Amino acid sequence: MNNPTVRVLYIDDEENNLQAFKASFRRMYEIYTAISAAEGLKILENIDIHVILADQKMPNMTGVEFFKSIVETHPDPVRILLTGYTDIEALADAINHGDIYRYITKPWNDLELHNSIKNAYDAYKAKIDLRNKITELEKTNDELNRFIYSISHELRAPLVSVIGIINLVKMEGLYDSSGEYWGLIETCSNKLDYYIQKTLQYYKNTKDIPDHSEVDFHKLVNELIELHAYSDKDTAFNVSINQNVKFVGDAFRIEVILSNLISNAIKYQKSNEQNKTVNIEIDVNDFEASVSINDNGLGILKEHLEKIFTQFFKSKMHHGSGLGLFIVKEALNKINGTINVSSNIEDGTTFKITIPNAK
Amino acid sequence: MPNKTGKVLLIDDNDIDLKINSKVIKLSDFFEEIILCQSGEEGISYISKNLDNPDLLPDFILLDIQMPEMDGFEFLEIYKNFPKTFLDNCKLAILSSTLDFGDIKKAEANPLVIKLLKKPLYPNELQELLNKHSTLLGI
Numbered sequence: 200m201n202n203p204t205v206r207v208l209y210i211d212d213e214e215n216n217l218q219a220f221k222a223s224f225r226r227m228y229e230i231y232t233a234i235s236a237a238e239g240l241k242i243l244e245n246i247d248i249h250v251i252l253a254d255q256k257m258p259n260m261t262g263v264e265f266f267k268s269i270v271e272t273h274p275d276p277v278r279i280l281l282t283g284y285t286d287i288e289a290l291a292d293a294i295n296h297g298d299i300y301r302y303i304t305k306p307w308n309d310l311e312l313h314n315s316i317k318n319a320y321d322a323y324k325a326k327i328d329l330r331n332k333i334t335e336l337e338k339t340n341d342e343l344n345r346f347i348y349s350i351s352h353e354l355r356a357p358l359v360s361v362i363g364i365i366n367l368v369k370m371e372g373l374y375d376s377s378g379e380y381w382g383l384i385e386t387c388s389n390k391l392d393y394y395i396q397k398t399l400q401y402y403k404n405t406k407d408i409p410d411h412s413e414v415d416f417h418k419l420v421n422e423l424i425e426l427h428a429y430s431d432k433d434t435a436f437n438v439s440i441n442q443n444v445k446f447v448g449d450a451f452r453i454e455v456i457l458s459n460l461i462s463n464a465i466k467y468q469k470s471n472e473q474n475k476t477v478n479i480e481i482d483v484n485d486f487e488a489s490v491s492i493n494d495n496g497l498g499i500l501k502e503h504l505e506k507i508f509t510q511f512f513k514s515k516m517h518h519g520s521g522l523g524l525f526i527v528k529e530a531l532n533k534i535n536g537t538i539n540v541s542s543n544i545e546d547g548t549t550f551k552i553t554i555p556n557a558k
Numbered sequence: 559m560p561n562k563t564g565k566v567l568l569i570d571d572n573d574i575d576l577k578i579n580s581k582v583i584k585l586s587d588f589f590e591e592i593i594l595c596q597s598g599e600e601g602i603s604y605i606s607k608n609l610d611n612p613d614l615l616p617d618f619i620l621l622d623i624q625m626p627e628m629d630g631f632e633f634l635e636i637y638k639n640f641p642k643t644f645l646d647n648c649k650l651a652i653l654s655s656t657l658d659f660g661d662i663k664k665a666e667a668n669p670l671v672i673k674l675l676k677k678p679l680y681p682n683e684l685q686e687l688l689n690k691h692s693t694l695l696g697i
Contacts, residue, residue: 351657352624356572356677359655363578363678370585370681399657451659 204229205320206246210239210265211254211281216305220252223309228316236260236268243269248276250319254305255282255289263289266297274298275326277319281305347402355395361388397522400455404530409449411557416442416481416488419454420461424479427462434465434475442483447558452530457490459523460550464494466519467548472496488554495547504540565591567616569601569633570653571625579620579653579679586681588688589618598628602636609644616648618688620675623654623661630654631664638670649691651675 207228209220217232224230231246233239236257242248253262260268266278280293283305293299300322301315365385368374374381417440424436464477478493499507499514506512508528511521531538535555542548566589570576573596580592593616595601601619608614623630630652637650652665655677665674673687 348658352655355657356575356624356655359677360572360574360578363575363582366678366680367578367581367585370582396657403659 203320205250205316206231206248207250207252207316208233208239208242208246208248208276209252210234210236210257210262211252212257213254216254224313224316227313236262236265239265240269243273243276248273249323250279250316251276252279252281252316255280255286255293256284261289263293263297263299266293266299270296270298275323277323277326279303279315279319281307344406347399351395351399355392358388358392358395362392393520394522397520397526401522401526401529404452404455404526404533407451409534410451411447412450414446414448414450414453414488416440416446416483419457420479420481423454423458423461427458427465434468434477437476437478439479440481440483442481442488444483444485444556445558446483446488446556448488448554448556449534452534453554456527456530456536456552456554457492459527460492460552463523464492464496464548468494468496483556485556485558487556490552490554491549492552493547493549498544498547499540499542500544504542507540508538564589564617565593565615567593567595567601567604567619568653569595569598569619569625569630570622571597572622575622575677582679582681583684586685588681588684598625598630598633598636601633602628605637605640605644609641612644612647615644619648619650620653620679621650623652623656623665631668634668634670645670651687653677653679 205228207224208231209217210233211217211220212234214234217234221230221232231242231248233242236253236259239251239253243251251266253265255262257265262280262282266280277300278298279301280290280297280299281303282289290302293302300319303312303315361384365374365381365388368381420438420440424438428434428436461477461479468475472495474495476495478491480491480493482489503512503514507524510525512525513519513521528538530536531552531554537553539551540548541551566583568576568579568583570579576594576596580594583589583592593604595604598621601621605615621630621633625633628636634650638645649672650670651673652671653675654661654665656662662674665671672691675683675687
């Protein structure tokens, strides 16, 4: 087996001990010795040491004092304290402030000391490996974030330009000039945009840690209605919001949840319904916000109710993406909310959700 | 409906979007003059060089966020130092395709930004905003 080079620094004011240590272990480790703490520090500053052994009883600076003094400057090497007598106070001090890995009594037993050094090196290696992994992960994470960020901008910006051009075509009265082609382009563009937005929402939901900010449901719901009713002016909204207390929660996720539910309520209407209606009721107290979103739309088949929150579930009749309600459910899970749905083909659908108030 | 006596300044690095948005504004007949700048730097220098010439200054600015070199937020950092007499007479809205929650929050928190409009620019959204601020715009 190819053993790694383990670099050990041994500090002791007795030259004899240093020599004995060298004699016993020089074939196993790369050994550095120092006759005082000051000299040990010098070595430590110049050589990448893995394991430090220090005698407790030394003039000028004790082993524990030495370990304490390097906690900040040299946190990585694993420390072993050697002492000729059992001094409980020094021991407690060493554990509490010196970051000591082992405590070994003198005279040492070669096998015991060898094992301790071996274990200490393993601990050292584990610590360094873990740190490298964390750095690596942070880097990957960072790259992923930047990737997602640039996708959201670079991919979406030209698409939004296309939608803008279709708009202009409408404004100039050319929309019907090429048969149904403009309409088809518009449908495809909107679909693509929808998928980009949902993918980002999903990604952000899985990644971001819940944030706590104040949520004004009046403002939020009005903004969302304005946003989604834009494409469909036929729907009447009855909004009743009872918020007299401060609500603190994850503003992004709450917006995602309400936005998806409101947009669904508008989207899945009966086309022959004369009075398309969406009722939104929100009640906020010190503990939670209860939200009910009800529509007189298409309703959900009983056999589908179980599946609507699963990813990519779509009913054959409606052209959903299979992402909206899945994201709603995932977002609620993240912020400890609940959702219930009741629906039938005659009367439409009601979603009831609760979101805890984190104030 | 605002009378078309004002000037609008569009700042966007993307020339296709500049073209689309100026066309939308032209077709909607909201402004008499449309000034186009392809970067934040160009916008800043247009305003600086005309500070003594109020007739040439915009009444309304539509600013993009994602631009190379000077982005929208960096533009705002410089913009806020323009004389108060100008800032009081000119309103600024952001026009961006951003979905980034951080950008949206940052834009909404800036006192100089009256609104964050999302691309594509819809005439009625713009009209609504202009109506709301017509007194401020002085047009």
